[in-house]
Amino acid sequence: MPVSISQYWAQLDEMGRAVAFLLIAMSFVSWFTIFAKSWVFWRIRRSAPDVNRFWDGATMEDAIMTLELVDVERVFVPMVKAGVSAVNSERRVTTMMHKADTADIMTRVLRQEMNKITVRLESGLTLLASIGATAPFIGLLGTVWGIYHALTAVSGSAAIQIDLVAGPVGEALVMTGLGLMVAIPAVLAYNAFNRINRITLAELDGFAYDLHTHLSKSAS
Template identity: 70%
Template sequence: MPITITQYLMQLDTLGRAVALLLILMSLVSWFTIFSKAWSFWRIRRGTSALHFFWQAPTMQDAVNSLAVSDVENIYTPLAKQGLAASDPQVRARSMMANTDAADVMTRVLREELTSVTVRLESGLTLLASIGATAPFVGLLGTVWGIYHALTAVSGSSAIQIDLVAGPVGEALVMTGLGLMVAIPAVLAYNAFNRINRITFAELDGFAFDLHAYFTKLS
């Protein structure tokens, strides 16, 4: 008769239970991050179509307003908004940028926005990478501990009995499986999200370059 998860946890000792709970917690955090990032990236990729129509708007303000509607994750819109604000001589005159070359001001403003967006896009990826890298080793710790219990049970008995070994060995195998079940989705999601990020970064760089060329010609 197969045992339930509750029964399995109850038969573990303190260290084994801590390892199992840690793997379950890592799995929950990993899947929450995967689902939240997947939803965010889906909305980002859906809004990229607005970039193709951005330069067809009659005015820059109309283009920014149109982009803001489609860019629900607010990834591309800040570049256009900050570039538009920095191109206004009256705005620059009220700050230390008054005596700075307009092209340099635009470069700094767009670079700051690119950095801010990059931080947002990469948030959570380090967590996934860490879980994917450490979960197998956490499971391995539980595996080693289960094997240790099996060897201890064998050494303390005058005759080798399968029931003395089956429990600890089964515990070790379950820990190995848990570690892999936690690590594999995290690694696959990390690689997929990195791929999406590279595409998004390329589009952001191109968009920032076009904005820089447009606004510096107006100054």
């Protein structure tokens, strides 16, 4: 008669259940991150072709209003507002930045905004990479523990019986499978998100360069 997962669970000791709970928790965190980042990146990529409508605005105010409508995840809008604010602000006159020209000020402001956006886009990716890298080894720990139980059962018996070995070996295989089930989606999602992130940051870098040129010329 086939042994069910519930029967394997009943055979686990404290160590085995701790490993299983850890893998299950990692799976929940991984899938939550995957769904959350998928939603964010989908919205970013969907609106990316419309970002160029910013340059069709008659005035900067119209261009910003257009960008606010298409940039639903607020990736490009903060950079534009920070750049315009830096050009129009007079506060730099009372600071050491008053000695810098407009181009240097724009470079500094846009670089700061790029760093903020990069941190926001990359949030969660390290977590997925960590789960993908460690989940197989945590599953392997459960596997080794199950095999240890199998060897203990065999050594304590005068004759080798398949029912003494089947339970612990099945427990070990379940742990191996659970570790892979947690790791594989996390690794695939990390690779996909990392590629989308690189594309988005490349577009953002090009937009920042064009914005820097436009605002520097407008200020001069």
